[in-house]
Amino acid sequence: MAAFLSLAVKAADSGEPWLWVLAAGAAVVIGLTGGVAAHVARRTPDDPPPKAAGPGQGPPNNLPMLSMYFTGRVAEKERIVAVLKRPARGWRQKDERPVPRLCVLYGATGAGKSQLAVSYAHHELSRHTLTWWLNASRPDTLRTELLEFAQYVGIPDQESKNVVLVNLWSRLREQRGWLLVYDGWPAYDDSMRSLLPSDGDGEVLITTQQHQGWTGLRSAPVELRAFPEQEGVDFLRRRFGIAPEQLTDEDRRALTALGHQLGWLPLALDQAAAYIAQAEITVAEYLRDLPGGASVEGTFRLSIARVSEASPAAVDLLRLCAFLASEDVQRTTLTQHRSVLPNRLRTVMADPVTFTREVLLLVDHSLLTRSGDWRKGSAAYGMHPRVQTLIHDGLSLAERLEWSQATVRLVEACFPATPDLLASRPLCERLMPHVEAVIDKLAWGDDADGGLGASQDPEALARLLHRVGTYQEHRCDWVRALDFFEREAELREFGDDHELARATARYAVARQHYLLAALDDAERECRRALDLCEGHEEEAFLRLRAQCQRQLGGIMREYNRFPEALEAVQTAVKIYEGQVWREESLDWAVAEQEIGLIHRNAGQLAQAVVHYERAEERIPSRGNQEPPEYTLFRAMLRRDLGIVAQDRGQLRPAEEQLTAALEMFGAHRGPEDFETAQVAKFLADVLRRRGEQHREEARRSLQPLRRLDLLRRARAELARADAILGPVVELHSKRSEAEAHKYAACLNKLGSLRLAQGRIAEARRTLEQAEEIYRRSYGERHYYRAKSLTRLGPVLRAQGRGTDAERVLEDAGDIFRTALGCDHPVLMAVYEHLAVCVADRGDQQKADRLRAEADRIRRSL
Numbered sequence: 001m002a003a004f005l006s007l008a009v010k011a012a013d014s015g016e017p018w019l020w021v022l023a024a025g026a027a028v029v030i031g032l033t034g035g036v037a038a039h040v041a042r043r044t045p046d047d048p049p050p051k052a053a054g055p056g057q058g059p060p061n062n063l064p065m066l067s068m069y070f071t072g073r074v075a076e077k078e079r080i081v082a083v084l085k086r087p088a089r090g091w092r093q094k095d096e097r098p099v100p101r102l103c104v105l106y107g108a109t110g111a112g113k114s115q116l117a118v119s120y121a122h123h124e125l126s127r128h129t130l131t132w133w134l135n136a137s138r139p140d141t142l143r144t145e146l147l148e149f150a151q152y153v154g155i156p157d158q159e160s161k162n163v164v165l166v167n168l169w170s171r172l173r174e175q176r177g178w179l180l181v182y183d184g185w186p187a188y189d190d191s192m193r194s195l196l197p198s199d200g201d202g203e204v205l206i207t208t209q210q211h212q213g214w215t216g217l218r219s220a221p222v223e224l225r226a227f228p229e230q231e232g233v234d235f236l237r238r239r240f241g242i243a244p245e246q247l248t249d250e251d252r253r254a255l256t257a258l259g260h261q262l263g264w265l266p267l268a269l270d271q272a273a274a275y276i277a278q279a280e281i282t283v284a285e286y287l288r289d290l291p292g293g294a295s296v297e298g299t300f301r302l303s304i305a306r307v308s309e310a311s312p313a314a315v316d317l318l319r320l321c322a323f324l325a326s327e328d329v330q331r332t333t334l335t336q337h338r339s340v341l342p343n344r345l346r347t348v349m350a351d352p353v354t355f356t357r358e359v360l361l362l363v364d365h366s367l368l369t370r371s372g373d374w375r376k377g378s379a380a381y382g383m384h385p386r387v388q389t390l391i392h393d394g395l396s397l398a399e400r401l402e403w404s405q406a407t408v409r410l411v412e413a414c415f416p417a418t419p420d421l422l423a424s425r426p427l428c429e430r431l432m433p434h435v436e437a438v439i440d441k442l443a444w445g446d447d448a449d450g451g452l453g454a455s456q457d458p459e460a461l462a463r464l465l466h467r468v469g470t471y472q473e474h475r476c477d478w479v480r481a482l483d484f485f486e487r488e489a490e491l492r493e494f495g496d497d498h499e500l501a502r503a504t505a506r507y508a509v510a511r512q513h514y515l516l517a518a519l520d521d522a523e524r525e526c527r528r529a530l531d532l533c534e535g536h537e538e539e540a541f542l543r544l545r546a547q548c549q550r551q552l553g554g555i556m557r558e559y560n561r562f563p564e565a566l567e568a569v570q571t572a573v574k575i576y577e578g579q580v581w582r583e584e585s586l587d588w589a590v591a592e593q594e595i596g597l598i599h600r601n602a603g604q605l606a607q608a609v610v611h612y613e614r615a616e617e618r619i620p621s622r623g624n625q626e627p628p629e630y631t632l633f634r635a636m637l638r639r640d641l642g643i644v645a646q647d648r649g650q651l652r653p654a655e656e657q658l659t660a661a662l663e664m665f666g667a668h669r670g671p672e673d674f675e676t677a678q679v680a681k682f683l684a685d686v687l688r689r690r691g692e693q694h695r696e697e698a699r700r701s702l703q704p705l706r707r708l709d710l711l712r713r714a715r716a717e718l719a720r721a722d723a724i725l726g727p728v729v730e731l732h733s734k735r736s737e738a739e740a741h742k743y744a745a746c747l748n749k750l751g752s753l754r755l756a757q758g759r760i761a762e763a764r765r766t767l768e769q770a771e772e773i774y775r776r777s778y779g780e781r782h783y784y785r786a787k788s789l790t791r792l793g794p795v796l797r798a799q800g801r802g803t804d805a806e807r808v809l810e811d812a813g814d815i816f817r818t819a820l821g822c823d824h825p826v827l828m829a830v831y832e833h834l835a836v837c838v839a840d841r842g843d844q845q846k847a848d849r850l851r852a853e854a855d856r857i858r859r860s861l
Helices: 020-029 074-085 113-123 139-151 161-174 189-193 229-241 249-261 266-279 282-289 295-311 312-322 333-336 343-349 354-363 385-393 398-415 422-440 458-474 478-494 498-517 519-533 541-556 562-577 580-584 585-602 605-617 627-645 652-667 674-700 704-734 738-755 761-780 783-798 802-821 827-838 844-860
Strands: 101-106 130-135 176-183 199-210 220-223 369-371 381-383
Touching: 074 101, 074 113, 074 199, 074 220, 113 130, 113 176, 113 199, 130 139, 139 161, 139 189, 139 422, 161 189, 220 343, 229 249, 229 266, 229 580, 229 585, 249 266, 249 827, 266 282, 266 295, 266 354, 295 312, 295 354, 295 385, 312 343, 312 354, 312 385, 333 398, 343 354, 354 369, 398 422, 398 458, 422 458, 458 478, 458 498, 498 519, 498 541, 519 541, 541 562, 541 585, 541 738, 562 585, 585 605, 585 627, 605 627, 627 652, 627 674, 652 674, 674 704, 674 738, 704 738, 738 761, 738 783, 761 783, 783 802, 783 827, 802 827, 827 844
Parallel strands: 101 199, 101 220, 130 176, 176 199
Antiparallel strands: 369 381
16 A cells, blocks of 8 residues: 545536436536545545645546656556557447446566556556546455545435446546556456446556456456566665666675565565665575575565564554455554554554554565555555465464454444444445455354454454444445344354344344345244344333334235234334333334335225324424424325325326425435435326326317317326436436346336337337346236236237237236235226227127226225
8 A cells, every 4th residue: 555645626516406307417517527536545534625736736646656666567568558548449430338448457466566557557647537546455445445436526425335336437438538447356257347337438457466257348468477687676776775876796696686586576575675674684694584485475474573573562563454454444543442452552552653663663664554644644554465364374373363353343443333324424434345354354263262352252243243234234235234134143143142132133134135025034034033022021122023023014015915914013003102212213103104005005095094194193293393304204105195196096186295205305315315216206107197198188189279288288297207207217227236126116117108108119128127027026926027017018009919918917917816806906907908908809898897897996995
């Protein structure tokens, strides 16, 4: 890790107001070069904003400084230039999007790949409009770096990390001449494709040890080997501070002997030179003392042994860093939470001057790198992964246990206690590489080890896992959240944890399974949590039991087991009714809303309205100081009432309720919030249906002027629906990796809108895609799939495929009747569409029966 250049430019202000319906296009208006601020190393949350770049400082960048000893590599640099300057795919068609030029710089550990990448980026700085350095050593680290990059170029933060990254790539697509350097990518697989830009007129340079596996990216490889002899001698000469004219034949022979012994590997040469300079010995003496023959490991072992003699506390710092991520170990993190560290290191850290002296000792031996300024609170440390491995492997079991648990306690102490808050996101994301590192390097012992290390305080690890899982859940990364919560639950099962902690972990696991539509797993874990709560009447258990019952109600609702769903949520309501703490939160009101949702899904719309109104009555009174979350909950209830009005065919009231809810959500959450998008999705569907009504009225009207007016109004409603639904579909597409089933609901509404617009082929593709998602997520006979089939039927009829249309509608009706009963409102659309299909083939009697059945259900509403 090297010190970063301090640089920033003022953010450009577009000065244009935006409307929600145009939000999807607004982000590309702001240019990259006006919205970037580079930082010194890694900025802490308390750092002051960087100063604006002065004249002659060049385009925005956060490049590490090039080593003063860097030399040679001219041929390799020319090959990189040749790859990245050439067109990506020859001549492009006029409307064809450019793709980034991509070069993979590969070579063995210690070959100097990072320094060559820094040299190339600095040399070509004036050619690029933006240059950004990314630590790609771990997926979590890279994701954190990209989110920081997005922040600096002005991408608004979102709950979903995927949305932020997609918006970042969209911004780069509109910018030309950028360079992204991915340093230290371990290996490529398709699951990490979302961490690379796929479009845009820019360059990507990747450093890695892996030569294989990059062909799918249409990349060009450049190999970096050890120094040629002359370049190696020049490097050592500069490292020892010998001027060219002062280099004697004896010096050259000594440097050549050292280079041959170490295979001319830059990392080994640098480490050896650092040791020789600190020990004030000759090259010959160094080679005599080199343990185990010439190797990179041997050079490091010599340095570690020398540091051990000089300062045991410095070795403790090495051991601590060996269990953390290889970069961005913040000095403030270490000193502010030193109380959880072993005594010797804790004592040294208490004195800033003494601690700095220990750090400099390690830096001088090339065992640690530092960046930033500790006096300004921006100092950070790093350690080469090879050094980390060497130190880790050299520890005894007792030492591994001690330092493994020390790092767990350190990261747990740093990780915010409220990771679900917006203000906690930057620190949470920044700590994720260290979280992954301490978990991957975790050491365990049994009772015979005297309770050392991780076995000493398993609760620290459990607390950390729970906080990290909570953070990932609130960033809509439910797959990763599930992984952390499952680890926590397993850990608590083997420990002596209280049943409340075990039940809380199981409930968290159930919640992630539910969000991922894994209903069987969600039900199993939810019932395990409820079993653990059984027999406990303390407040904490009652709160958790109520949450579990509500979660179980949601699971049963998705199963179409509505009586069981009602029983579960009503059990939660009974718990709330008997407790004085019910007024402290929205839990009771939300439970009433959930009962309303169950009734609505069961087709009992009048009961749904009753419970939505009751939910509003259960909102705790806060007078004029109502919290924002209460206001948003009121907006949710207006949304729900609007949906019920739509189900009843009352489109004007539905539009009024949904429009009011959308305004409230847009004001508090912004256009790319998930709940905002949900409201917009339903509003667009209402407008589409009103447009179809106007068109049908025009078809029946005998007055030419009225017919023209109705057609004009129909076009206007459909245009409004399209403008609102477009950004919603784009947002769900960005989140579709984790929320495919919710994306399918958007596709349903988009398919019907495309049919109304006369874009029949597109409508069919869209609805078939939705139907396939539901089939894959819920199975053949789930009523969600039947919703897609109901919308697909009219599309097939419009294509002249009446028999196919009738078949899919019959299938939809059969699924609905089996899952929801014979009186559910969703059957109205099925019967009306079927009536048209059978009338087309001349069976008017059956068509009349179908219409009569639809009218019967409508009257019951």
